Amino acid sequence: MASLSLVQLILSIALVLSSFVLDVICFTPPPRFAQTSALIGNNIYFMGGVVPLPDPIISDFFCLNTAVLTSTASIPWTELTGLDNLFTTWGTAVAGGANKDQFVLFGGQMTPAENSSLVIVYDTNNNTWSKPVISTSSAPEPARKQQTQAVIDSSGKMYIFGGSTSDNSLVNDMVILDTVNWSWSTGTQDGAPDARSDFSATILNNGVIVYIGGNGLNNRYVPMSQINTYDTISATWVNKEATGDIPNPRGGHSAVLTSDGRIIMYGGALSISADGQYTAASPDIAVLDTNSNFVWSQPKASGTSPPQIAYHSATLVGDHMIISFGNVTNKGPSADVYVLDTRDNGYKWITSIDAPVASSGNQSNVGVIVGITVGVIVGLILIGGGLFWFYRNRKMMEDVIETPGEFTDAGFTRRYETMNSATTSQTSHDLSKLSNTESDPSREFHPSYSHNFPVQHDPEIEDDDKEFRILPQELQPEYLEKKFNNNNI
Ligand SMILES: *[C@@H]1O[C@H](CO)[C@@H](O)[C@H](O)[C@H]1NC(C)=O
Ligand SMILES: *[C@@H]1O[C@H](CO)[C@@H](O)[C@H](O)[C@H]1NC(C)=O
Numbered sequence: 001m002a003s004l005s006l007v008q009l010i011l012s013i014a015l016v017l018s019s020f021v022l023d024v025i026c027f028t029p030p031p032r033f034a035q036t037s038a039l040i041g042n043n044i045y046f047m048g049g050v051v052p053l054p055d056p057i058i059s060d061f062f063c064l065n066t067a068v069l070t071s072t073a074s075i076p077w078t079e080l081t082g083l084d085n086l087f088t089t090w091g092t093a094v095a096g097g098a099n100k101d102q103f104v105l106f107g108g109q110m111t112p113a114e115n116s117s118l119v120i121v122y123d124t125n126n127n128t129w130s131k132p133v134i135s136t137s138s139a140p141e142p143a144r145k146q147q148t149q150a151v152i153d154s155s156g157k158m159y160i161f162g163g164s165t166s167d168n169s170l171v172n173d174m175v176i177l178d179t180v181n182w183s184w185s186t187g188t189q190d191g192a193p194d195a196r197s198d199f200s201a202t203i204l205n206n207g208v209i210v211y212i213g214g215n216g217l218n219n220r221y222v223p224m225s226q227i228n229t230y231d232t233i234s235a236t237w238v239n240k241e242a243t244g245d246i247p248n249p250r251g252g253h254s255a256v257l258t259s260d261g262r263i264i265m266y267g268g269a270l271s272i273s274a275d276g277q278y279t280a281a282s283p284d285i286a287v288l289d290t291n292s293n294f295v296w297s298q299p300k301a302s303g304t305s306p307p308q309i310a311y312h313s314a315t316l317v318g319d320h321m322i323i324s325f326g327n328v329t330n331k332g333p334s335a336d337v338y339v340l341d342t343r344d345n346g347y348k349w350i351t352s353i354d355a356p357v358a359s360s361g362n363q364s365n366v367g368v369i370v371g372i373t374v375g376v377i378v379g380l381i382l383i384g385g386g387l388f389w390f391y392r393n394r395k396m397m398e399d400v401i402e403t404p405g406e407f408t409d410a411g412f413t414r415r416y417e418t419m420n421s422a423t424t425s426q427t428s429h430d431l432s433k434l435s436n437t438e439s440d441p442s443r444e445f446h447p448s449y450s451h452n453f454p455v456q457h458d459p460e461i462e463d464d465d466k467e468f469r470i471l472p473q474e475l476q477p478e479y480l481e482k483k484f485n486n487n488n489i
């Protein structure tokens, strides 16, 4: 009997180890848009977003290690642990805290309400989530907002201008969150631009935040000649008139700042009718020179351009602008990553990155690689040893092996119940309509995005998708490709 339990032990260890190793190595995030993201060290962290049906009920959380990014065909993703049973979209995140090593997520849509928090924080040092207690002695807790873009200054203050609130109204307030001492404050409304959402925000080295574009009241897009700036040092708004080759207005675009003071704007779209039809913004790339009083230019990038994307993430690492996920206009959510080389004012879409994107030699990256390698080897040895023991003891094993607990029907039922109880209607522009899922069986499992996809109730998914982490057919890129081509969406 002693050898039997040893076999069991070895097999369990091998199973746990190999599934962990496979998870780490093989994780590929499904397509999405309106996720939140932030660069911390060499890693771009991502959370949640609008994903194709059936929607998961827990937002995935993962990172892209730019230090080992060498090809856009194989992205070095690492899966991490999300918070509680929380589903998040349309929020905004920065690298906060005294050492800029905290993923600080503000607002957005979060469900279920009981597990949501206006601010949630992931500590990248010890990989733990927390909901910080934030002082309201200088300003009350602000309203939840979405479709805004926050920036963080060098002292750890997060600036959250505009966006839309949960009752679907656009706002123009400036919320300030101190991510070091955790307190709320507000910026001046004097000279603040009109309410808007879906703009880009970029903080310059002199502490001036540059707000570009976005969608205002009555679906009026902000002209690109109008540049609104907020000086975080003097706490004042200054509105500027940009000149040069002015690009078309848009929302859902991104903007990054190069070390020589260029703001590179990418992508975005405009809704052209009330029924949520979007048209891609043009041109896809425009550059605002912040050194010479805001002059626009429209450089042509060489290489193969990505499809027309909006509501994506963009991060500048070294000279490379990394564009991840997003909604491809007239197609839908994307899982792809594109890299724009911005060196020397030449713009080039690249698929292979000869020099690592970030500075290499980072201890923790080496650690991860060594860890994975050692893990794989140990796992293989254990599996081999386990199989050897297994065959030697096959007869005795027969009534011992069991389905691991988390895959049992009870485990599935638990998740299934949580999913249904947590289902809400999520639309990008309306948080207020929480549907009663119990009374409407067609909504079970499938919160609908009114601007996204028609809801289809597919009973097969419920029966077959017992292992939560295996992607259902609907989430697989090949399937989506086919679906959209067939539907001519
Ligand atoms: C909220 O989070 C707690 C702690 O993780 C969890 O036990 C609970 O099931 C969650 N509630 C819902 C409705 O998901
Ligand atoms: C993680 O580290 C932070 C400090 O960086 C600390 O406040 C927090 O308590 C730690 N959490 C755990 C679970 O160790």
Ligand SMILES: *[C@@H]1O[C@H](CO)[C@@H](O)[C@H](O)[C@H]1NC(C)=O
Pocket (backbone or CB within 6 Å): 155, 156, 157, 178, 179, 180, 181
């Ligand atoms: C946090 O508090 C300390 C001590 O009160 C202060 O020196 C520091 O400037 C504060 N940091 C921020 C970002 O406000």
Ligand SMILES: *[C@@H]1O[C@H](CO)[C@@H](O)[C@H](O)[C@H]1NC(C)=O
Pocket (backbone or CB within 6 Å): 269, 276, 277, 278, 310, 311, 327, 328, 329, 330, 331, 332, 333, 428, 451, 452, 489
């Ligand atoms: C995303 O793309 C789909 C497919 O083109 C479109 O129907 C939907 O309106 C888009 N949503 C947003 C927010 O861009």
